[in-house]
Amino acid sequence: MIPYGRQNISQDDINAVIDVLKSDWLTQGPAVPAFENAIAEYCGAHYACAANSATSALHIACLALGVGEGDIVWTSPISFVASSNCALYCGAEVDFVDIELETGNMSVAALQEKLAIAKQNNRLPKAVIPIHLAGQSCDMQIIAKLAKRYNFKVIEDASHAIGAKYKDKPIGSCEYSDITVFSFHPVKIITSAEGGMAVTNSAELDKRMKRLRSHGITNHPEEMTEPSHGPWYYQQLELGFNYRMTDMQAALGLSQLSQLDSFVETRNKIAKTYNSSLVNSNVKHLQQSADSYSSYHLYIIRLEGGLCKKQKEIISSMRYSGIVAHLHYIPIHIQPFYKNLGFKAQDFPNAMAYYESAITLPLHPALTEKEQHYIIDMLTALTLSLKK
Structure with missing residues (x-):
């Protein structure tokens, strides 16, 4: 059978994973921040937060932006269910914006019309999640202008779009969004077996997402509510999750990134x-x-x-x-x-x-x-x- 998509694994990819298996680190070791830094540099973004899936990355992106009960998040109906489920995980409501038939992407005309009505009804979204279907960017410049006018946050679901460009800049530069999320599932452009990444230009959003991916825990003394008890000490500041990427995944992703x-x-x-x-x-x-x-x-x-x-x-x-x-x-x-x-x-x-x-x-x-x-x-x- 000819599959619609599949991973492309080289010997260098295999060697990268073997090197981690022979190292002292299998989980949150040096490969994870190395992969994060490489993705941020590739995209021209300031920060990157690795997660165990794009779904997890979307979830913590919503949480970092303050999405919660009483809020509404809009996205495209033509996507995988994770693009909307992530808002429901936060206790928010979900609604959709219809697409352009020609591109399959969110219609900016439909978005403009829906925002005007929502403003009249005092039901504006907290965040909008455009989907870059098949790897092509939505019209992010217009969406960013609407975000400023109507005061909503923007998360680019770029699960399909790492390596793509919009107005000659890499998807993930976050010039027109608060956070961009990538997927590294095996059928995507590059893979880390499973995995995702949230990139941003905000130090505060990056810090919050990295805390949320690891049980809401910090070991940074400046974030703690009282003086550290010692080098072993950590504090759980909020309810987080176990969304961490392993070093094995990061090593594979980092090797794939070179291709x-x-x-x-x-x-x-x-x-x-x-x-x-x-x-x-x-x-x-x-x-x-x-x-x-x-x-x-x-x-x-x-x-x-x-x-x-x-x-x-x-x-x-x-x-x-x-x-x-x-x-x-x-x-x-x-x-x-x-x-x-x-x-x-x-x-x-x-x-x-x-x-x-x-x-x-x-x-x-x-x-x-x-x-x-x-x-x-x-x-x-x-x-x-x-x-x-």
Whole structure:
């Protein structure tokens, strides 16, 4: 089977993990801060906080920004459920902003309209979490201007987008946000097996997130409520979690980071081949903004016209032929849990139209030309035969 995504592990990656296994540190040793510093430097951010998953990083990002009971957090319905669950973990409410069909990203027009109504109703969000779907940045400059006007915080969910750029700056520079979160799950651009990272330009937010990832504990005397009892002493200042990244994960992530630009370049080359080969087919790919350089975590197409009714048949046929076509994502608001919160499918019509027409094609650095042409030929044949 040709997977839609997969990790690309080199011998250098393996050696990096073995070196940690032979060292004195397996958990919070020197590899974790080294990985954090390298990510911060790559992104042009001041600080980075490693966590055991992007979900954990989103959770502590919300908490660090003061999200809690009585607050509302808005995000996109086209994402994995972690993008909204993180706010619920804090006791806040969640709402969604519909997407642009052309990009799959949060619609800034819909956001502007929703904010104007929310202001009238005194229901403005505490934070907005835009999703950089498939590796392309949302229109963060406009979102940042709206954040300033309506006084909300911004967390970029860049789980798909490490190595991407917006207005010629790396995603993660936090020029237009308070915090940016990356994922290092195996199918993402680089992997640490499991893991995530929250980057920020705020020393205070970084300090709070690093405390929250480790049970709310500090061993820094200047943060304590009374003089230290001795070199063994620590204090729990708040209720935190065990969200720490291990040194083994950090070593793998740090090694992978050295290959990031090459991975992204390869992904863009594969995407370019898809774009040119499918130009005369019955599908269209997600549009790319001139302001953005995508990391192409995913390659997503949308079926047109009557072919939308054949979406399941196309995906099933491709899988039967050895190609793991997939669908990213099921709109969060139609999940049973969120339906029980009162959301209805028709609340976000663009998200539903996207869901009923989208297909994810395989894209990863190890995808061969032969495999890609097989995918293209199979998709083209299917769409032509089903259109008749």
